[in-house]
Amino acid sequence: YHVHRSDRRTGVREPAILKRYTDFRELQTQLLDSCLRVAADMPRIPKPHLGTVLRGYKSKRTIEVRERAFRALLRYIAQYPALHGSAIFERFI
Numbered sequence: 001y002h003v004h005r006s007d008r009r010t011g012v013r014e015p016a017i018l019k020r021y022t023d024f025r026e027l028q029t030q031l032l033d034s035c036l037r038v039a040a041d042m043p044r045i046p047k048p049h050l051g052t053v054l055r056g057y058k059s060k061r062t063i064e065v066r067e068r069a070f071r072a073l074l075r076y077i078a079q080y081p082a083l084h085g086s087a088i089f090e091r092f093i
Contacts, residue, residue: 017093021045024070030088031077038080043072 024045031039046069077083 019070019092021066023092024066024073027088027092028073031083031086034086034088036082036086038082042076042083043069045069045073 028042028045031042046065077089083089
């Protein structure tokens with residue numbers, strides 16, 4: 001999965017950062033464990049389940065579901081300075 005950073009003021013988009021499902025899962029876990037109040041309402045990324053195993057983690061459907069979840073998570077984080085300014089998120093980026 002590719003994560004693109006951009007500066008809101010200038011609109012400059014930096015080169016893509018490659019992230020795996022496990023990177024997003026770790027980000028979510030660390031933010032939830034941080035006890036930041038706004039982290040409790042974050043959208044959750046889907047957990048692997050039987051459908052993922054049967055379809056395969058590289059199936060188009062699995063990738064689409066995960067991409068939507070990752071996008072929702074990143075948009076949520078972008079709304080809250082406590083989250084996007086955290087050391088946890090800075091390490092992720």
